[in-house]
Amino acid sequence: MIMAYAWQDKLEKLDNFRWKIPQSYKPGMKVPGLIYASEKLLTGIINDKAPEQVANVAFLPGIVKYSLAMPDIHWGYGFSIGGVAATDPENGGVIAPGGIGYDICCGVRLVRSDLTLDELKPRLETLVNALFNNIPSGVGSSGDIKASAKEEEEIFLKGAAWAVKKGYGVKEDLDFTEDRGSIEGADPSGVSKRAYERGRDQSGTLGSGNHFLEIQVIDEIYDEEKADIFSLFKGQITMMIHSGSRGLGYQICDDYVKGMISCLDKYNINVPDRQLACAPLNSPEGKSYLGAMKCAANYAWLNRQCLMHLARNAFEKVFNKSWNSLGLKLVYDVAHNIAKMEKHKVDGKERLLCVHRKGATRAFPPGHPELPEAYKKTGQPVIIPGDMGTFSYVLAGTEGSMRETFGSTCHGAGRCLSRSGAVKVCAGRSIDKELFNKSGIIVRAKTRTTLAEEAPEAYKDVGEVVDVVHGAGLSKKVCRMRPLGVIKG
Amino acid sequence: MKPFELVDHTADVGIKAHGSTLTELFENAARGMFAVIAGEKYKAQGSKIEKKIEINENKDNLEEILVSWLSELLDIFNREKIYLDNFRILSLNNNGIKAETSGVNIDLYQSDLYTEIKAVTFHNLKIEEDVEGFSCTIIFDV
Numbered sequence: 038m039i040m041a042y043a044w045q046d047k048l049e050k051l052d053n054f055r056w057k058i059p060q061s062y063k064p065g066m067k068v069p070g071l072i073y074a075s076e077k078l079l080t081g082i083i084n085d086k087a088p089e090q091v092a093n094v095a096f097l098p099g100i101v102k103y104s105l106a107m108p109d110i111h112w113g114y115g116f117s118i119g120g121v122a123a124t125d126p127e128n129g130g131v132i133a134p135g136g137i138g139y140d141i142c143c144g145v146r147l148v149r150s151d152l153t154l155d156e157l158k159p160r161l162e163t164l165v166n167a168l169f170n171n172i173p174s175g176v177g178s179s180g181d182i183k184a185s186a187k188e189e190e191e192i193f194l195k196g197a198a199w200a201v202k203k204g205y206g207v208k209e210d211l212d213f214t215e216d217r218g219s220i221e222g223a224d225p226s227g228v229s230k231r232a233y234e235r236g237r238d239q240s241g242t243l244g245s246g247n248h249f250l251e252i253q254v255i256d257e258i259y260d261e262e263k264a265d266i267f268s269l270f271k272g273q274i275t276m277m278i279h280s281g282s283r284g285l286g287y288q289i290c291d292d293y294v295k296g297m298i299s300c301l302d303k304y305n306i307n308v309p310d311r312q313l314a315c316a317p318l319n320s321p322e323g324k325s326y327l328g329a330m331k332c333a334a335n336y337a338w339l340n341r342q343c344l345m346h347l348a349r350n351a352f353e354k355v356f357n358k359s360w361n362s363l364g365l366k367l368v369y370d371v372a373h374n375i376a377k378m379e380k381h382k383v384d385g386k387e388r389l390l391c392v393h394r395k396g397a398t399r400a401f402p403p404g405h406p407e408l409p410e411a412y413k414k415t416g417q418p419v420i421i422p423g424d425m426g427t428f429s430y431v432l433a434g435t436e437g438s439m440r441e442t443f444g445s446t447c448h449g450a451g452r453c454l455s456r457s458g459a460v461k462v463c464a465g466r467s468i469d470k471e472l473f474n475k476s477g478i479i480v481r482a483k484t485r486t487t488l489a490e491e492a493p494e495a496y497k498d499v500g501e502v503v504d505v506v507h508g509a510g511l512s513k514k515v516c517r518m519r520p521l522g523v524i525k526g
Numbered sequence: 527m528k529p530f531e532l533v534d535h536t537a538d539v540g541i542k543a544h545g546s547t548l549t550e551l552f553e554n555a556a557r558g559m560f561a562v563i564a565g566e567k568y569k570a571q572g573s574k575i576e577k578k579i580e581i582n583e584n585k586d587n588l589e590e591i592l593v594s595w596l597s598e599l600l601d602i603f604n605r606e607k608i609y610l611d612n613f614r615i616l617s618l619n620n621n622g623i624k625a626e627t628s629g630v631n632i633d634l635y636q637s638d639l640y641t642e643i644k645a646v647t648f649h650n651l652k653i654e655e656d657v658e659g660f661s662c663t664i665i666f667d668v
Contacts, residue, residue, distance in 0.1 A: 114649030139644040287644040311648035
């Protein structure tokens, strides 16, 4: 509690959603920190060490405006999770692998359907079982979709487009994926042999921990017009997939964090935590990381594309209809652990910045050139997964996020209990039975411990998180989904 | 003195390793990491596979060698599917480590292992010395 009080004195309340960490908090901060939170969420945030990490990120050379934190912020390592930082290459700006995280391009995709709750209900359990059997999950899981070493390089360059070429989806899927599932500038020459090897047999696998595939029903619409354009309606069945770049991304991040510690001396960079190891964007080390990171990003988009393909197959088996006639179309796919070179206006001037989003989602406004034609009027769909017992949300990007947060918003509920803390709270309980008895949610997981670690109590109230970004104008609520069936790694 | 204890961290998992000598600290950190992977009570069954480890890095920093050591063991676990449970350090200094380790081949996918460690982090890493010896808190990304 002493620490909480200490923070209460340091934070400057700007309004009901914004809390500033003054640049004077710590010598070495190049910009102030800014935390988006409600009074209620802030209490949890200051009991965690996350604000200290927001202040530490403000040390990064070339950081622009603020070290930002979304309302789902929690203590990470180096960067907090829920952190956003933009750096300017023309002003000595750096890239920090820890500001993207180990699971490079971890993200979520939302798939719509023509099915309603009444149509799904009698087959829900069969479907959940079929999905669980069809999709490899768990620690170090490897999948049936395998690529040769030569193909792996092609995956690094082409991402989800490779999967579509192989028949794991259709071209239209790419139109509704951030960067069309294949970001330009991927350079496999910066990917280590170890990273190659770890990526080889893991495409089309869910992984473990907080990754999941969820069958949901839309139970609340907040913005009819936008929902209509996203082809979403009340009572509709949707599917959400949360996964990342698996072992490949972990290894690339690991290689470059280790390598960039020596860059701190070389480029005379002062950061308070070695996990913030970084290199100037214009340096050979910075460029090499960016090229390798993009390989992992493309791999992650390919992975989610393959997972969607496997899930569509499961639907086809259960309903004995093609996925197309079931209306299983991709609404959108967004990354929430990534760094992107993007144009943003700073003090009236357009600048090309490197936007680090670690546990934060891009939220581009209506009319942005990066958006698919169909969503030019609505703004980018932002997909926010909740925990397995509560709701998930679809939001839409706004001008507000472009003005304030380099086009970024929150990414999920955010943890409030440690994994071991959650296991303790859930000791002797059967989380899957509880979820079924209380809410009729069918859960399938590889291990009971994953269930306890991921229990609803371990997470913040996602509704509160979403209300903050909505209230602060960083993105606007479109609809809410309730979970029906969950596959956990 | 316990060889290691698990440490609470909101998003991830940590251990605090102890050792009366630096060598013991490094060995106990390795034990701690595998306890994070499979639980403290887990005993791997099967025929032993020996692995020799030699790391030479021009770091001049013991903490960075500690991360390299644990990362090397994690890599053997991830790529060669060997659960390591025996560690013997032959030599250790600020620029490298030489060790022998052994473990058991296990099929990760079929086993009930529950924590996938993505990486060993440098977050607030500091080897500390007191009257009892050495200790260090290590945070893993899981």
